[in-house]
Amino acid sequence: MADRRSLQAFHPFAKLNSLLDGIAPGCPSSTEAGSEPILLSIGEPKNQPPAFVAEEITATAATWSRYPPPRGTEAYRSACVDWLNRRFALPEGLIGEDRSIQPLPGSREGLFFALLAAAQGYAGAPESKGPPAVLIPNPFYHVYAGAALAAGAEPVFVPATAENGFLPDFAALDTTTLDRAVFCFLCSPSNPQGAAADVEALGRLIELARRHDFIVAFDECYAEIYDRDAPAGALQAAALTNSGEAALDRVLVFHSLSKRSSAPGLRCGFAAGSARLIDGLDMALRVGGAGVPLPILAAGTRLWREESHVEANRAYYRENFAIAERLLGNRFGFRKPDGGFFLWLDVGDGEAAAVKLWREAGVRVVPGAYVSETDASGDNPGRPYIRVALVYDAKTTEDGLKRIVDVLARDGSKAPPAAAVGAGR
Ligand SMILES: Cc1ncc(COP(=O)(O)O)c(C=O)c1O
Structure with a gap:
């Protein structure tokens, strides 16, 4: 601890x-x-990043005078949905552009705020199960631990070593800890080890979260940087557990153009998942987040639609x-x-x-x-x-x-x- x-x-x-x-x-x-x-x-x-990023930002420069719309633009959200459907072969309609997508200024802010949003759910709850716990792979991206501390929860670090294929075995935690868990992060492919969980392992984590009533934030910001085999995504696994909105229960995934499009300075990404969790994240971001400016959304829309x-x-x-x-x-x-x-x-x-x-x-x-x-x-x-x-x-x-x-x-x-x-x- x-x-x-x-x-x-x-x-x-x-x-x-x-x-x-x-x-x-x-x-x-x-x-x-x-x-x-x-x-x-x-x-x-x-x-x-491709030259069209600068072109798109110039073409939409008149919109710098506007505040970023909290849920972005329809064009941006629909580019995200289309990309998710193509990349992970998702069932049509699983991800709705109005209810399941939250544009983000990079995945980092979303990862942090998703936990703060979840904290609204347990703040003031009786501590009969003990202090709220956040499950974090060890090694980890420092933002996970920082978010846990900011949300007043206890970070519980779960080893991801050579012995377990560099992926954390959350199911091996004792029941008391799993029952205390309110939130869990999984980075796949992981930073630093580069290990990707397969679709079965992702599905097992989703089922574990449902049994023990915690949310999983799947950090997939490295999902597009691979050699030959595209790593699986949590939404693929979620789609196998159920249909419609029930398939997304407890699930949030985070994607970003920072690595995919070599554009970390653009600050552009999104979260996708359960409508209830997306609404919570949106609310938290409206209080403390920066939003994604319209010219950036325009450039991002093109980037999610372009593969070369x-x-x-x-x-x-x-x-x-x-x-x-x-x-x-x-x-x-x-x-x-x-x-x-x-x-x-x-x-x-x-x-x-x-x-x-x-x-x-x-x-x-x-x-x-x-x-x-x-x-x-x-x-x-x-x-x-x-x-x-x-x-x-x-x-x-x-x-x-x-x-x-x-x-x-x-x-x-x-x-x-x-x-x-x-x-x-
Ligand atoms: C594991 C991991 N998650 C999230 C991020 C955040 O990236 P961004 O906010 O640029 O999408 C990084 C950045 O290095 C990272 O390594």
Whole structure:
């Protein structure tokens, strides 16, 4: 159980900055491997969205004078529905553009506000079942834990390790904890490990949520970044459990153009799912959210309807993963992820490796422990790992990975413990 009470406490980059503060990046002088620092820490796409984004924003510029409509535009919502139906082969009519879609300024705000909206349901409820719990995979995207704290709930971290295919087994929790659960996050494909749950596993989680009366937020913002096989989505699984609105009971999914269209600066995404939950999310966003401006909705409408740029993005990341496979082989537990653009490398001590890589190679990576929580027995499932974002062009990616291999393979396959390289914080 987490005893940290500040939102900041979960932010990986605050911790990484303080770890590396005052350490000069030691870039190699050889021109072959480049000589500038390479920041493989941040999962921000570096390629560009299609040119029509700028055209669409210019064409609709007169609407900057208007406040964003809370439920977006019909054109945007219908582009989202059509994309969901195509991408996940959903039964026609399952997702209604008026009742089942909430436009979002990126998925992050929606994930956060969905839990705040759910908190309205349990605020003031008698605590006969104990304090409300939010189930979170461990490692996790820091926003899940921050939202749990903001909503006054207890984050309960569930390991997602190599032993369970890097996916959390929520069903293995004891009944008391499951009965206390009010909300659950599942990231698939996951950040950082890139593991995707299959449709059966997604369906089992939905059934578990219904039995124990909690909501599941399926974070699918990496669903479009994959090699050959498109990862399954929770709405596919939901459609197999029932028909009509009953199929969406307890289900919210989150999608985004940030990774799909390499447009994180656009701030454009959506939530889809149960009409009741979408209404709750809408209400919470009307109180504290920013909305999606009309020119952005116009650009987003075109992006959800266009696939060739997404194909090009997949080819871009495919090339980077081929480079990683060639350079890493079977070292550091290398595996190609089911989705997303991160490597999750077992280097023995992720924090020590991050310091060593910055000091000796000018490569910035995130220690796995900074995106994971330490459990009551002192175990942190991310501790042996580093997270490496393969977001740069092939040349930079190759330079960065060569530096990583050079430094980490120099003294054997694993980095020494943090103390040995002076990583004290
Ligand atoms: C797991 C995960 N979920 C959600 C987000 C939020 O992305 P956005 O708000 O840009 O859609 C990110 C961003 O990096 C992420 O890694």
